[in-house]
Amino acid sequence: MTGSLRRWALLPGFLLLAGCGGSGGTWGWYVVDPGTPQGRSNVEFLIGGFWATIQLSLVAAALSMLIGLLVALPGMSANRWLRLPSRIYIEFIRAIPLLPMLFWVFYGLPVVMRSFGVPVTIDAFWGAVITLAISDSAFTAEIYRAGIQSIPKGQTEAARTVGLSYSQTMRYVVLPQAIRRILPPLANQFIYIVKMSAFASVIGMQELTRRANELVVTEYRPLEIYSLLILEYLVLVLVISFFVRWLERKMGSDESR
Amino acid sequence: MSAKRVIEIRSLNKSFGDFRALTGVDLDVSLGERIVICGPSGSGKSTLIRCVNGLEDYDSGHIEVDGISLAERGSVQRVRAEVGMVFQQFNLFPHLSVLENLTLGPMKTRGLSRKDAEALAMEYLGRVRIPEQAHKRPRDLSGGQQQRVAIARSLCMKPKIMLFDEPTSALDPEMISEVLDVMVELAEEGMTMLVVTHEMGFARRVADRMVFMDGGEIVETGTPSAVFDAPRSKRFRAFLDKIIHH
Numbered sequence: 317m318t319g320s321l322r323r324w325a326l327l328p329g330f331l332l333l334a335g336c337g338g339s340g341g342t343w344g345w346y347v348v349d350p351g352t353p354q355g356r357s358n359v360e361f362l363i364g365g366f367w368a369t370i371q372l373s374l375v376a377a378a379l380s381m382l383i384g385l386l387v388a389l390p391g392m393s394a395n396r397w398l399r400l401p402s403r404i405y406i407e408f409i410r411a412i413p414l415l416p417m418l419f420w421v422f423y424g425l426p427v428v429m430r431s432f433g434v435p436v437t438i439d440a441f442w443g444a445v446i447t448l449a450i451s452d453s454a455f456t457a458e459i460y461r462a463g464i465q466s467i468p469k470g471q472t473e474a475a476r477t478v479g480l481s482y483s484q485t486m487r488y489v490v491l492p493q494a495i496r497r498i499l500p501p502l503a504n505q506f507i508y509i510v511k512m513s514a515f516a517s518v519i520g521m522q523e524l525t526r527r528a529n530e531l532v533v534t535e536y537r538p539l540e541i542y543s544l545l546i547l548e549y550l551v552l553v554l555v556i557s558f559f560v561r562w563l564e565r566k567m568g569s570d571e572s573r
Numbered sequence: 574m575s576a577k578r579v580i581e582i583r584s585l586n587k588s589f590g591d592f593r594a595l596t597g598v599d600l601d602v603s604l605g606e607r608i609v610i611c612g613p614s615g616s617g618k619s620t621l622i623r624c625v626n627g628l629e630d631y632d633s634g635h636i637e638v639d640g641i642s643l644a645e646r647g648s649v650q651r652v653r654a655e656v657g658m659v660f661q662q663f664n665l666f667p668h669l670s671v672l673e674n675l676t677l678g679p680m681k682t683r684g685l686s687r688k689d690a691e692a693l694a695m696e697y698l699g700r701v702r703i704p705e706q707a708h709k710r711p712r713d714l715s716g717g718q719q720q721r722v723a724i725a726r727s728l729c730m731k732p733k734i735m736l737f738d739e740p741t742s743a744l745d746p747e748m749i750s751e752v753l754d755v756m757v758e759l760a761e762e763g764m765t766m767l768v769v770t771h772e773m774g775f776a777r778r779v780a781d782r783m784v785f786m787d788g789g790e791i792v793e794t795g796t797p798s799a800v801f802d803a804p805r806s807k808r809f810r811a812f813l814d815k816i817i818h819h
Contacts, residue, residue, distance in 0.1 A: 473628055474664035474723075478678030478730055479654050488677060492668050 347537040348544050358531060362544060365524035369552070372444055372523060373510045379449035380509070381502065384456025389486070391461055402457070409454040414515055418447040422519045444516035448509055455505055463498035464490055496567045503560040507553050514549075524548050576603040579734060579765055580625060585634035587620060587789075594620045595631070596789040604733075607766045609776040609797075612786035613812060618769045621786070622736045625767065626656040639733060654682070657727030661739040663719045665711035671698070671722050672707040675729050683730070690729075697725040701755050717748030721755055728759075735759065737768040771816055777801065785809045 348362070349355035391402030422443035429436045438446070467490050475485040517526035528545040532538045580602035587595040595617045602608060610618045623629040624636060627649035636643040638652045666674050675694035679685040685693065698704040701721035703714075711719055720740055727735060737756065741749045753775050760766060760779040770776065776783060776797055783800045785793040785808075793800055793809045804810045 468662075468664075470660055470662050470664035471666065474658075474660065474666070474726075475677075476628070477626060477653055477656070477658040478726060479650070479682035480678065481650070481682075484681050488681065489666055493666075 343540065344537050345540055347531075347535045347540050358535065358541075359544075361531060362524070362527050362541070362548065365522060365527040366548070366552070368441075368521065368523040369510065369513050372441065372448070372513045372516060372521070373506065376445045376448035376452065376513070377506050377509050379445065380452040380456050380505075383449060383453035384460055387453060387457040388460035388464070391457065392464060406454045406457055409450060412451065414447065414451050414512055415518070417451055418443065418515055418519060421447045421450075440516060440519045440521035443519055444513065444521055447515075448512060451512075452505060452509055455508075456502060459498055459501045459505065460494075463494040463501075466497055467493050499567060500560060500564045503556070503563055507556050507560075510552055510556065511549065576605060578602070579604045579639050580767075581635070581637040582621075582625075583635040585621070585624065585631055585636065587617075587624065587629070587631045593789050595624070598634070598789075598791055600784065600791065602734075602765060602767065605763045605765055606781050607760050607764075607779050608768065608782050608784055609780040610767065610769045610784045610786060611771055611773075611776070611812070611816075612792075616786040617789040618784075618786045619738050622658075622738060622767050622769055625734075625736060626653050626658055628658075654730070655733045656736060657730055657732035657734070658736040659720070659723050659727055659738065659740045661742050663711070663716070663723045663743070665719055665723055665726070667711055670708050670710060671703075671714070674711065674722060675726050678726070678730050693729055694725070697728045698722075700728070700758075701725045715748060716744045717751045720744065720748075720752045724752075724755055724759075734765045734767070737766065737770065739769050739771075741770065741772060773801070773813075773816065785812065787812070 346352060346355055348359050350359050387402050387405055390398040391406070393399055422438060422440070425443075425446075426436055426438050471489055471493065472485055475489040480488065513523060514525040516523055517529060520526065524545060528541050532541050535541065578601055580600070582598060582600040585595050585598040586593075598617070598621060600608075600621075610621065612618050620629055624631050624643075625638060627643055639655050641648050641652050641655075643649065643652060665671075666677070669677065672691060672694055675697065676685075676687065676690035679690040679693060680687060695704055695707065698707055701724055703718055703721055706714055706718060706722070711722065714722065724740075740756070741752055744752065749772070753772060756766075756768070756775070757779055766779075768775075768780075780797045783793075783795060783797050784791055785800065785804075785806075787808045793804065793806050800809065801813070804813060
């Protein structure tokens with residue numbers, strides 16, 4: 317990991333060199349050069365999107381984890397009429413591309429709500445949160461299902477024979493064991509949410525990508541600005557990815573203890 | 574036998590797909606009676622005792638445990654409160670300590686305080702002779718110790734009936750006797766027991782009645798001395814030959 321990180325760290329240096337290499341004025345790093353007042357304010361403007369991206373991703377991920385659990389639990393029932401809605405939800409949601417869903421939620425959902433007599437306005441933030449959470453919940457549901465089903469049936473049987481109810485069995489016996497297998501893939505899924513949050517830019521949310529787009533329009537330097545944008549996501553994802561590794565190690569050592 | 578009847582099983586049928594696991598099984602168990610069920614694998618013996626506490630559904634027939642019919646809605650929970658079960662694979666909760674394995678049921682379903690539940694747990698750990706292991710994780714115990722913990726875990730729920738599903742089949746040979754000893758003591762205290770096992774020495778020692786199953790049916794039943802010394806059916810004789818000569 318540290319080896320590959322060092323290699324990645326070379327990337328900005330390489331790009332900078334390419335830019336300064338003076339290959340006919342095609343590069344213009346000055347737009348994001350913190351050494352100049354203009355470049356500095358540009359960089360601050362771009363980096364200012366971090367918080368919105370992180371906030372959006374965190375809220376969407378938390379909601380997705382909740383919805384995913386509520387979808388996964390009936391999906392494992394012995395009763396097929398409980399299983400069916402869960403299956404339909406997962407198959408249906410998984411089939412919808414993110415961007416059309418985002419448009420539908422942002423432009424369409426308020427109309428639907430109004431027709432039911434609920435006059436709500438959905439701003440860009442919540443439009444993006446709802447879309448990301450629902451879209452991702454189909455995947456988190458499958459992660460929960462795989463994790464819970466990996467716990468041997470004997471655990472449930474033993475819990476039921478000492479008198480625990482279904483929900484007590486889940487809460488005290490199955491979920492505490494399953495969580496070790498669920499958390500790493502769930503954290504991985506968070507990386508996906510962070511990347512997909514870029515779509516929120518098209519409905520006007522001021523996150524990383526939106527800010528880059530706006531700066532490109534005024535500065536007309538797409539190469540440099542989008543390069544920096546990609547680096548911003550890279551940094552974010554690397555931080556999360558380190559966290560995931562740490563989590564996996566911690567969980568792993570817990571299991572073998 | 575004039576003692577009170579605690580389990581009544583009538584013409585029980587069950588299939589797994591095309592496989593007939595149980596065919597017309599009838600069995601009555603009296604309070605305090607010890608029954609050993611044996612038979613070749615796939616004969617339906619595990620399925621039968623798993624039906625008694627509702628771990629397995631049945632297709633037709635009738636089961637009544639301590640006056641509660643399993644056909645009634647919501648009866649399973651009440652029946653399980655009376656029936657303890659010990660599994661072949663122990664099925665201890667690996668994320669909890671031995672003590673927590675024992676206190677979980679009493680605290681969550683009997684509403685005992687932690688202090689009372691722990692006192693109860695220590696008492697039963699003493700009875701299965703491993704109180705010093707209370708704070709270890711199950712995986713740090715030997716197989717025999719784990720199975721004794723599992724027995725203690727069931728007893729903490731103060732069941733009227735104990736079911737044992739091949740409790741020594743997953744154990745190394747040198748650990749079998751420590752588990753059987755605990756079961757013998759339990760029998761001597763008057764616990765009603767249904768035991769699926771191939772331990773014929775144990776059966777001779779504690780069983781009031783032997784039940785031999787094959788192909789989902791009860792083929793032969795009687796006191797251990799009667800059935801061992803003079804097995805009537807050919808299938809039981811063949812089965813005894815196999816397990817005694819191997």
